[in-house]
Amino acid sequence: MLKVGIVGGTGYTGAELLRLLSTHAEAEVAMITSRAEDGVAVDELFPSLRGAIDLRFTAPDVNALASCDVVFFATPHNVAMNMVPELLAAGTRIVDLSADFRISDAELWSKWYNEEHVCPDVLATAVYGLPERNAAKIRDAKLIACPGCYPTAVELGLIPLLEQKLVDPKRLIASAASGVSGAGRQAKLDNIYAELSESFKAYGVAGHRHLPEIEQELALAAEGPVNLTFTPHLLPQVRGIHATLFSELLDPAVPLDELQFMFEKRYADAPFVDVMPLGSLPQTRSVRGANTCRLALYRPQNRDTVVVLSVIDNLVKGASGQAIQNMNIMFGLPETMGLQGLALLP
Numbered sequence: 040m041l042k043v044g045i046v047g048g049t050g051y052t053g054a055e056l057l058r059l060l061s062t063h064a065e066a067e068v069a070m071i072t073s074r075a076e077d078g079v080a081v082d083e084l085f086p087s088l089r090g091a092i093d094l095r096f097t098a099p100d101v102n103a104l105a106s107c108d109v110v111f112f113a114t115p116h117n118v119a120m121n122m123v124p125e126l127l128a129a130g131t132r133i134v135d136l137s138a139d140f141r142i143s144d145a146e147l148w149s150k151w152y153n154e155e156h157v158c159p160d161v162l163a164t165a166v167y168g169l170p171e172r173n174a175a176k177i178r179d180a181k182l183i184a185c186p187g188c189y190p191t192a193v194e195l196g197l198i199p200l201l202e203q204k205l206v207d208p209k210r211l212i213a214s215a216a217s218g219v220s221g222a223g224r225q226a227k228l229d230n231i232y233a234e235l236s237e238s239f240k241a242y243g244v245a246g247h248r249h250l251p252e253i254e255q256e257l258a259l260a261a262e263g264p265v266n267l268t269f270t271p272h273l274l275p276q277v278r279g280i281h282a283t284l285f286s287e288l289l290d291p292a293v294p295l296d297e298l299q300f301m302f303e304k305r306y307a308d309a310p311f312v313d314v315m316p317l318g319s320l321p322q323t324r325s326v327r328g329a330n331t332c333r334l335a336l337y338r339p340q341n342r343d344t345v346v347v348l349s350v351i352d353n354l355v356k357g358a359s360g361q362a363i364q365n366m367n368i369m370f371g372l373p374e375t376m377g378l379q380g381l382a383l384l385p
């Protein structure tokens with residue numbers, strides 16, 4: 040049994056880690072932290088976990104966490120990077136759900152996160168945890184930077200086109216919408232029911248912190264620079280991301296069914312990516328609670344633009360499910376262990 044620690048257990052991704060790990064056959068949560076809820080029983084805060092998790096929150100303590108085989112950080116940015124170096128030195132492996140280790144250029148990270156990176160040497164050893172591209176590196180990694188939620192949806196939809204050099208890497212557009220759980224569990228005026236229900240808006244249009252992360256990974260897939268216009272939106276629902284991705288074919292003679300075949304082949308061995316039949320319209324509901332990304336391809340009016348629709352649950356494939364998928368690969372377990380639950384319907 041793997042001994043698991045979770046730092047940041049009272050947020051949405053921490054609670055989602057608990058929900059998913061409670062049925063994992065080879066991992067057991069031994070420690071879960073919260074400063075505000077120190078000493079409180081987990082199932083008192085989250086009654087949905089009654090009978091499944093018998094633990095109390097404790098204040099974060101690096102020495103205690105170092106007794107775990109793997110520690111998940113489900114904390115805001117700028118927390119993991121202050122604790123990870125000591126844990127790595129103690130031999131504990133890390134899966135960080137925050138953005139602390141996602142951008143490999145420390146200066147670029149500072150520009151978007153408005154902080155100095157405290158351990159650029161450790162940053163250089165982190166592996167970007169998108170299993171559909173980096174499984175081999177994840178196997179041996181000591182430190183995983185779990186991709187962001189928007190980045191997961193956008194990258195899975197565009198990577199096959201860029202790897203095959205089928206589209207213009209300088210003319211990529213991603214218009215994406217996220218459910219409000221993407222903003223975390225803290226109270227914020229913008230996210231209260233009366234402000235967001237029956238309404239829909241874009242935000243971060245001039246520049247969102249996920250842009251450099253997505254461009255970094257798309258550039259690796261394209262083996263050259265890329266240019267992405269990324270516009271996020273806030274959806275008046277709890278879970279789910281829907282991304283509509285636009286790119287321009289370099290050779291308009293490539294038919295849609297050939298693109299479809301290429302996507303199916305690219306993800307044939309990816310248990311959590313579903314390339315849906317031509318004509319499909321993936322809905323966020325079809326992935327709610329599941330570690331799945333569903334994709335659908337279009338070439339409207341047979342013109343040069345390829346449209347890829349991509350949906351994920353931001354808390355599962357966009358965060359905690361993907362984190363567990365990484366843990367499974369790191370410890371030589373079946374990639375799908377603990378992650379086979381289907382989406383909720385309705």
Ligand SMILES: NC(=O)C1=CN([C@@H]2O[C@H](COP(=O)(O)OP(=O)(O)OC[C@H]3O[C@@H](n4cnc5c(N)ncnc54)[C@H](OP(=O)(O)O)[C@@H]3O)[C@@H](O)[C@H]2O)C=CC1
Nearest residue numbers: 047048049050051052073074075113114137221223224358
């Ligand atoms: N929500 C989502 O859809 C996604 C979130 N993520 C990322 O995952 C991380 C967690 O997100 P989410 O669960 O939404 O966040 P929340 O804001 O809901 O929860 C944050 C958690 O971190 C703890 N925490 C806060 N500050 C510190 C600190 N200085 N030291 C130790 N613990 C701390 C809090 O508990 P306490 O203060 O009591 O210690 C709380 O349990 C973030 O980095 C987020 O960007 C990634 C992908 C998707």
Ligand SMILES: CC(=O)N[C@@H](CCC(=O)OP(=O)(O)O)C(=O)O
Nearest residue numbers: 138187188189217218219221222
């Ligand atoms: C709806 C909403 O506010 N979403 C968040 C992104 C989700 C998130 O938590 O960011 P990471 O994936 O980088 O961890 C935002 O736009 O900042």
